[in-house]
Amino acid sequence: QSVLTQPPSVSAAPGQKVTISCSGSSSNIGNNYVSWYQQLPGTAPKLLIYDNNKRPSGIPDRFSGSKSGTSATLGITGLQTGDEADYYCGTWDSSLRGVFGTGTKVTVL
Amino acid sequence: QVQLQQSGPGLVKPSQTLSLTCAISGDSVSSNSAAWNWIRQSPSRGLEWLGRTYYRSKWYNNYAVSVKSRITINPDTSKNQFSLQLNSVTPEDTAVYYCARDRTGDCYYDYWGQGTLVTVSS
Numbered sequence: 001q002s003v004l005t006q007p008p009s010v011s012a013a014p015g016q017k018v019t020i021s022c023s024g025s026s027s028n029i030g031n032n033y034v035s036w037y038q039q040l041p042g043t044a045p046k047l048l049i050y051d052n053n054k055r056p057s058g059i060p061d062r063f064s065g066s067k068s069g070t071s072a073t074l075g076i077t078g079l080q081t082g083d084e085a086d087y088y089c090g091t092w093d094s095s096l097r098g099v100f101g102t103g104t105k106v107t108v109l
Numbered sequence: 110q111v112q113l114q115q116s117g118p119g120l121v122k123p124s125q126t127l128s129l130t131c132a133i134s135g136d137s138v139s140s141n142s143a144a145w146n147w148i149r150q151s152p153s154r155g156l157e158w159l160g161r162t163y164y165r166s167k168w169y170n171n172y173a174v175s176v177k178s179r180i181t182i183n184p185d186t187s188k189n190q191f192s193l194q195l196n197s198v199t200p201e202d203t204a205v206y207y208c209a210r211d212r213t214g215d216c217y218y219d220y221w222g223q224g225t226l227v228t229v230s231s
Binding site: 002032033034035037043044045046047050051056088090091092095096097098099100101102103 | 146148154155156157158161171172173174207211215216217218219221222223224
């Protein structure tokens with residue numbers, strides 16, 4: 001079961017901005033880097049953000065990440081219809097075991 | 110470019126063993142800077158990390174507490190792949206299973222397999 005808490009859904013019109021929160025604890029987010037993944041229907045998750053705020057090559061700067069204490073946030077600006085997907089946060093716990101968020105569905109209105 | 114190619118049956122009977130394999134290209138299962146993970150996803154449990162194997166002068170494994178008594182992840186250096194075995198499965202183990210790579214000390218998975226839907230049913 002997912003250890004990190006995310007809102008079930010967020011939505012906005014094309015061109016607007018959305019933010020997705022990821023809430024954890026001192027045993028996971030509080031002491032480790034956070035990553036974010038985008039999952040399009042029927043596909044594997046794709047790395048969007050790593051080390052809290054870094055983007056892999058090929059990920060547009062419309063996607064951004066931040067972390068404060070035991071929470072993290074993913075931001076998507078200039079929302080596009082192609083951004084409709086499920087988004088997950090992830091990190092490790094104090095025993096170096098992977099943990100993920102509950103997932104957030106982004107809808108472009 | 111790293112690629113992970115999964116293989117294995119999509120249907121397993123209750124109480125039997127689920128077995129999947131992940132073939133690696135573009136990297137080595139024996140790399141000192143990578144770890145090789147199994148992750149599953151189901152509507153009821155979301156994304157769930159199951160475990161990893163990695164080599165740092167010797168082989169190590171970490172397993173999720175939820176499956177620790179039933180899981181084995183093994184590297185196969187001759188074929189540059191790693192495998193998942195999950196014993197005594199129940200319908201609760203029905204999920205899409207993914208293999209994925211993470212780098213040393215990094216809390217992220219940069220390459221993923223294509224996913225395998227495994228259904229536990231008689």
